[in-house]
Amino acid sequence: MPTMLVNNIKFNYIDKGIGAPIIFLHGVWMSSMFFQKQIDELSKYHRVIAIDFRGHGLSENTNHGHTVSQYAADVKAIIDQLKLEEIVFVGWSMGAFVIWDYIEQFGSHNIKATAIIDESASDFKWDDWPYGFADFPTLIHLMEMIQTDHEHLIDDFLPLMFKDSLDENSQSWMKLELLKVNPATAGTILFDQTTRDYRNKIANFTFPTLLCFGRDSKLVPVEAGEYFLEHINQSELVIFENSGHCPFLEEHEAFNHQLLKFISKI
Template structure:
């Protein structure tokens, strides 16, 4: 585990192993701890890293900068500070949005490939995009509950993420991670990330991509992954039949093996 200063606040990250860098990017209100089944596995052949994004997890609770463009600039600083090149970025949920925003701002010069787990190019249900997670009424309700009953919000979020209910011991540590960001921080980034639309960016992701979706559609429909594969320059889709929003936790052995196989197939 390590930290470095990023413009007045500490960014926390876990790092294991040596070799090609594989960077795991977590979802909104989550943390790198969600990849505890991945880092030991990938450390056997890669340099596996999992940062806690700004004010998430064990990073400093800095009150400002909670937009995807800022998170993407933080990611660029992270890659540059650690001199990471030919990187495989593994994004889960909001982590995918951070990747697409990174590509929008900085291109793909440092990237070798991406793994995109359980994310639509937009979480909002636009008139021409029915595959988002929220319409305006749903987003308003979620924002209100986050501010008035964050514990209930966290527990409902956990239930939605899994095809089958997680064990109580897992629910407890997930709840602890989700409730680390202050409510004002969580609300700011939830609102920002929901109203972004990265459909126009997909064609610029000119590196190989593996798209992974869970068959259970409580949060993200498989059709969103099918859209990604149709619009990314070089992508293929894997659907995990026994998973919902967290195939890396629900089917970790298959997830690790498939991602490892994908990385080994790269030039």
């Protein structure tokens, strides 16, 4: 897999296929490996790029820059180096936040469309926002667990991402990916992304947006997707009935079909 030096950090990314670029951005603690079923299939029709954020996957571990805003700036620098135009962004979980922060910082002139996978406008349960996954006591607990029993936390967290129980092989490789993120990085980026709130930003979006939500998500309710459908112009909502937080893995054929159909319309 290729690497690139950006902002003095070595980034790992996957770049496969030719044609209009689709950029996949993963969730907190995850990596580009989670998109393998999209990379293999969609690269038959498009140029598919999946980036490991700094400190994640095979990108360089660093003790600084672990904010959604910096991750967005890193993505912008990678796009500039690759000279990409007319991008379709696909953001899963925190990856959606990175897209929204990218737009806030750099505008949307180079974005053709976005697809959002199972993310809320904020992951925090504000007084007027019931669709987050964490209140303050929950966030404190997670931060403590990251520092004192990181591996146990991952064992507990991974099953929450799926409707059905994970098989032993899937649990194993996913756990190894998450453990690549050191506890200091894991806690820093979790706090930063959880306390962000993009409700006041999304109403200004002017490009097509595909909303992909799992019916059985234990982390993000379908109502969060319905909120987007109401507040984002040119948006459409697809609910994957047999998925949790990861429809691109749990129903990968249906997900790939819906994404390709969406892109073909724009």
